[in-house]
Amino acid sequence: MSRIPKYNAVGLSPTVWGAEERSDIETNLEHIHEALSAATWLSGLELPVKLAVLPEGALQGFTDEVFDMDHATYREEIAIDIPGPETETLGEYAKEFETFVVASAKEKAPEYDEKFYNTAFVIDPDGDVIHTHRKVTPLLPVERSVSPHDVWDDWQEHHGDDLDDLFPVVDTEIGRLGISLAIEGAYPEYVRGLAMNGAEVVCRIACPEPLVANESWAIQNRARALDNTCYVVAPNLGTYYVTPDADTPVDTFGGGSMVVDHKGNVLAEHAYGAGSSYCAATVDVEGLREFRTSSPLANWIKDLRTELIQPIYDRELYPKNLWLDRQPVDHETYAEEVTEAQIERMVEEDIFVPPYHERDGEE
Secondary structure, three states: OOOOOOEEEEEEEOOEEOOOOHHHHHHHHHHHHHHHHHHHHHHOOOOOEEEEEOOOOOOOOOHHHHOOOOHHHHHHHOOEOOOOHHHHHHHHHHHHHOOEEEEEEEEEOOOOOOOEEEEEEEEOOOOOEEEEEEOOOOOOOOOOOOOHHHHHHHHHHHOOOOHHHHOOEEEEOOEEEEEEOHHHHHOHHHHHHHHHOOOOEEEEOOOOOOOOOOOHHHHHHHHHHHHHOOEEEEOOOOOEEOOOOOOOOEOOOOOOEEEEOOOOOEEEEEOOOOOOEEEEEEEOHHHHHHHHHHOOOOOHHHHOOHHHHHHHHOOOOOOOOOOOOOOOOOHHHHHHHHHHHHHHHHHHOOOOOOOHHHHOOOO
């Protein structure tokens, strides 16, 4: 195994036009090329750019979520194949700029005729898709993507339930890469899954307001890096046009693109979100490896007492197989059938305590 030189990682914050049909993705791909060209050129003046990370939604936007689209209709009209023409275009960019590219898209689920996943992927400098990760928890209650947990019985049968099947990591010439797809990064367990599978650089791709302005995004990124002794490259989207023809954009995501080191230090941050930009910082994988294997204290996961942790999760909470035999439902129905039921369940199991006005008169 050869030594990995220091390199620069860039997190792109591109402008995005929400796709109404699959062909609209081309506009976003053209803009991504412009952003990549600028980011790799300027950031490459210091050290070679070997990792370029795109935020969630950079290809298609969030049309399914914003307009509460029928799941099967979105799959038919906007979701893509991976690999496919769109990843081939990104592969050409990876070859041109001699960098690994991390991106994501709503993907036609290969196992189903009418379902789609939210899938992140890594493209190597040869232009090949070398890694995929299906988002394990959508942005609830609005995102319509299917999680492996939503089709759990099928997923276990066809894919499995090991770390590689749920929190995959790819070993590359720039280190071991894992992807935390947007809201996944809000849950410590899902990033811990990547770390326990060997991830050294976690790409945490995007998060909407109000989670940026209230600092949840930054706190989560720094905590996930510190908790797991890993780098976190966390780009957020720039300006967002809800449709291809929209006249006025919305700063839906609020900026905050950042790179965090394995000690939780913010190495670079692009604070504002309006417009297109990027952040960049140096990644030292060999330094990370030395720290992990020499620190007696701050490489926390070596000290996990797993027998103590297991009882925390030794119960079913969120229901599995929700969409195994039907399509994801609209926002209102989901709120009634799932969100409200989950809150009631947490109260019934004495995990949550209801507020006073709901407790008044109990005795």
